[in-house]
Amino acid sequence: MKKVWKKPLLVLASLALTFSVTACGGSKDKEAGAPAAGGSKELVVVDWGGASSEAAKKTVYEPFExxxxxxxxxxxxxxxxxxxxMVQSGAVEWDVVNSDTDVALRLEKEGLLEKLDYTQIKKDGVYPELVTDCSIGLQVYFTNIAYNTEAFPGGKHPKTWAEFWDTKTFPGARSLYKNPVGTLEAALLADGVAPDKLYPLDVDRAFKSLGKIKKDVKVWWDAGAQPPQLLGTKEVVAAAAWNGRVSSAKAQGSPIDNEFNQSLGMATSWVIPKGAPHKDLAQKFIAYAVTAESQAAYSKSIDYAPTNKKALDMLPNDVKQRIGQTPERVEKQILINNKWWLDNYDKIAERFNKFMLE
Incomplete structure (x- = not known):
């Protein structure tokens, strides 16, 4: 897979989808942006919270408002x-949602999303692999090995997933994402599978590997803000974590850092739930949010890469370094195969949930 990473332009190549998902449906829009207090229109945007939400607030939400x-x-x-x-009950309260891209593809397949209006939303410059009838890429992020620098000083921290799994050489509690996507890839890398041999995932081998570290996983996190907090207080000393959350906490003085080797590249996308109360305004918001200018501003505020490649030209070299868009960074990274997860997620998620209860 390393050959995929020779140019930032190709960062998303292994996310390529060779199918067209057309199950998303249209619905009759309600009044576009009902007036809120003071006569302004109102829009409900759902995101992941924490540092990424604060960055979006400053660089996207407030300017759009x-x-x-x-x-x-x-x-x-x-x-x-x-x-x-909400969609199934016909009582939708949300207008725009920031979803993991693999999840967005499943929601689209199930017919739970509105079609995006590409006469209004300009997709030029956005990686085509992240553009479907019902979703468009927001950001590229990486699940890294993150660690407490006081627990592992002088660069003596786990640098591979195999070392992350090795709690004898690198002692201390761990934290992993409570989701099979990325977690199974990390487990296979820890068990010695070569990056370019990951897919199709050997699911049995992955769960066997997870079983080896399960007793050391103190927290299975489900919100991106958790790993930096856990690491900062030494409740755990190493965690799978989103790179931008870790770098934001580090900048604020927390004794934590990212290890970029074997980072797992992922993406999130904007979607509109089917039956959103302010669908037209939601389309306008997404059109604004995916412009190169908006994405560049966002990437300057938090260390996530833009999905609009035109935004890269607006970023200084130090930012490109932090967001993994330089040759030395991309050479060490591995991309999640969203197409594989679209086809296999449901049965693996069921097994993952059972594993968590064992």
Missing amino acids: KANNVKITVVSPTDVGKLKA
Whole structure:
């Protein structure tokens, strides 16, 4: 897989989807942006909370509010189960949702999303692998090995997933993502599978590997803000964590850091739940959020890479370094195969949930 990473332009190559998902449906839109207090229109945006939400607030939400006389209400974190329940009950309260891209593809396949209006949303420059009828890429992020620098001083921290699993050489409690996506890849890398041999995932081998470290996983996290907090207080000393959350906490003085070797590249996408109360305004918001200017501003505020490649030209070299868009960074990274997860997620998620209860 390393050959995929020779140019930032190709960062998302292994996310390529060779199919067209067309199950998303349209619905009759309600009044686009009902007036809120003071006569402004209101939009409910769902994101992951924490540092990423704060960055989006400064660089995307507030500028959009001012330019369009809109009041944005932010709900965090993203809850896919709640989104499904809202759509299925016909009582949708959310307008725009920041979803993991693999999840967005499943929601689209199930017909739970509105079609995006690409006469209004300009997809030029956005990696085509992250553009479907019902979703468009927001950011590229990495699940890294993160660690407490006081527990592992002088660069003596786990640098591979095999070392992360090795609690004898690198003692202390661990934290992993309470989701099979990325977690199974880490488990296979820890068990010696070569990066370019990951897919199709050897699921049995992955769960066997997870079983070896399960007793040392003190917290299975489900919100991105948790790993930096756990690491900062030494409740755990090493964690799988989103790179931007860790770098934000580090910048604020927390004794934690990222290890970029064997980072697992992922993405999130904007979607509109089917039956969203302010669908037209949601389309306008997404059109604004995916522009190169908005994405560049966002990447300057938090260390996540843009999905609009035109934004890279607007970023200084130090930012490109931090967000993994330089040759020395991308050479060490591995991409999650969203197509494989679209086809296999449901049965593996069921097994993962049973594993968590064992």
